[in-house]
Amino acid sequence: MYDLIIVGGGPSGSSAGRIAGIKGLKTLLLEKEDFPRYKPCGGALSEHAISYLDFELPESMIEKEIFGGRIRFHDNSIDHYKDQRLSVIVTRSIFDSYLLEKARETGIDFRLNEKVTDITQKKAYVCVKSRNTVYRSRFVIIATGSQGSLKHLVRRPDGKEEYGVCLVTEIEENDEKIDQYLKNIIEMQFGVSGAGYGWIFPHRGYYSVGAGSVMADHLDNPKKAVKDYLRFNGFTGEHKLNGHVIPCGGYKREILRGRILLSGDAAGFVDAFTGEGLAYAIRSGQLASDVIAELIGKRSDLSELEDYKKRCNSEFGEHLRYSLFFSKIMHYFPERSFNAFINDTEILDSFFDVVAFKKTYKDLIKWIVYNFKLAWLKKNDYNE
Numbered sequence: 133m134y135d136l137i138i139v140g141g142g143p144s145g146s147s148a149g150r151i152a153g154i155k156g157l158k159t160l161l162l163e164k165e166d167f168p169r170y171k172p173c174g175g176a177l178s179e180h181a182i183s184y185l186d187f188e189l190p191e192s193m194i195e196k197e198i199f200g201g202r203i204r205f206h207d208n209s210i211d212h213y214k215d216q217r218l219s220v221i222v223t224r225s226i227f228d229s230y231l232l233e234k235a236r237e238t239g240i241d242f243r244l245n246e247k248v249t250d251i252t253q254k255k256a257y258v259c260v261k262s263r264n265t266v267y268r269s270r271f272v273i274i275a276t277g278s279q280g281s282l283k284h285l286v287r288r289p290d291g292k293e294e295y296g297v298c299l300v301t302e303i304e305e306n307d308e309k310i311d312q313y314l315k316n317i318i319e320m321q322f323g324v325s326g327a328g329y330g331w332i333f334p335h336r337g338y339y340s341v342g343a344g345s346v347m348a349d350h351l352d353n354p355k356k357a358v359k360d361y362l363r364f365n366g367f368t369g370e371h372k373l374n375g376h377v378i379p380c381g382g383y384k385r386e387i388l389r390g391r392i393l394l395s396g397d398a399a400g401f402v403d404a405f406t407g408e409g410l411a412y413a414i415r416s417g418q419l420a421s422d423v424i425a426e427l428i429g430k431r432s433d434l435s436e437l438e439d440y441k442k443r444c445n446s447e448f449g450e451h452l453r454y455s456l457f458f459s460k461i462m463h464y465f466p467e468r469s470f471n472a473f474i475n476d477t478e479i480l481d482s483f484f485d486v487v488a489f490k491k492t493y494k495d496l497i498k499w500i501v502y503n504f505k506l507a508w509l510k511k512n513d514y515n516e
């Protein structure tokens with residue numbers, strides 16, 4: 133009998149595993165893939181995400197340091213820099229393996245290549261079934277990402293407006309050329325991908341180029357959007373596209389049922405405007421293990437798990453709800469809002485404060501409203 137079984141060894145599962153190990157829980161982590169495994173991702177790891185790690189990332193893992201962004205909308209474009217680092221760029225297969233190693237070093241059990249096929253709750257424990265084995269545990273964290281149906285043991289499937297799709301490809305380039313094109317910044321092009329954007333992120337020896345939207349009902353054909361975006365940027369030839377669904381954060385979703393908790397993408401914790409998910413995956417995994425360790429330590433009853441919901445909500449729940457509100461405003465008035473973004477460096481600067489998690493979306497929206505900018509946008513859109 134384990135104290136805790138974690139299903140999924142991505143950033144959320146590994147972060148949960150590390151805290152569980154540090155807190156002394158008898159823990160098993162089950163991951164269906166062999167590691168390192170490819171993960172479709174832009175690889176932008178924000179300072180906000182890094183702030184949750186209790187260890188340094190090896191310098192060799194940091195491929196680029198990002199201090200700003202190039203925001204593009206139609207023919208308009210602006211490069212905007214902050215005086216502090218906003219994120220680093222990593223390759224997910226390497227980053228995820230490192231996080232898993234940091235969980236492993238705390239002494240937890242783990243098995244790769246072991247897919248969980250079913251989970252059933254009993255009164256005093258949970259049965260976790262893989263192809264060959266049935267394990268028992270007092271608690272389970274489902275950290276399986278955005279795919280699969282295990283999470284539906286806790287929450288209903290997302291409706292069409294509550295998830296999207298992002299696709300990405302990697303395009304080799306030499307570092308000198310990459311630095312000439314994107315020196316310490318990432319590129320985001322709005323208006324090409326429904327209620328999302330196309331991106332070019334500079335890695336070591338390659339670009340990550342992708343497009344998508346976290347709202348599927350705003351983007352009929354994600355594959356075509358990426359192909360058009362690649363062509364628009366002069367990336368000709370055949371490029372293998374990888375990607376998958378991505379939940380749109382900010383919607384109300386159940387994240388706890390009995391002895392089972394959801395974390396990361398499985399819980400729907402993704403910024404609805406930027407698509408950032410790593411910070412919330414890491415933090416929610418940590419909080420889930422923390423709350424379980426407290427319950428076991430105090431020998432409390434299951435109601436103590438409600439604390440998980442409260443802590444997620446107070447740390448980032450409101451932020452994600454406002455990210456959805458902000459995204460809707462921006463994409464409802466695209467001409468005015470993205471041009472305002474590009475032409476008004478004050479708005480852009482405040483947005484980068486949100487990316488740095490120094491301001492919340494709520495602060496940003498309030499700030500825009502106080503400056504009567506929203507009223508100005510509305511008036512002009514209605515007059516068109």
Ligand SMILES: Cc1cc2nc3c(=O)[nH]c(=O)nc-3n(C[C@H](O)[C@H](O)[C@H](O)COP(=O)(O)OP(=O)(O)OC[C@H]3O[C@@H](n4cnc5c(N)ncnc54)[C@H](O)[C@@H]3O)c2cc1C
Pocket residue numbers: 139140141142143144145162163164165171172173174175176177178246247248249275276277278279280282298299300342374375376377378395396397398402407408409410411413
């Ligand atoms: C194209 C794309 C680009 C993105 N770019 C960025 C970015 O630049 N920055 C950012 O912050 N976010 C980005 N995101 C979002 C980010 O990738 C996710 O938010 C993040 O990976 C969530 O972590 P997770 O641990 O919850 O899930 P995952 O990383 O998906 O990990 C889940 C793990 O669970 C395993 N698993 C699944 N089912 C089972 C099972 N039944 N049994 C055992 N194991 C199982 C999987 O193999 C996987 O290893 C991007 C997403 C996409 C699709």
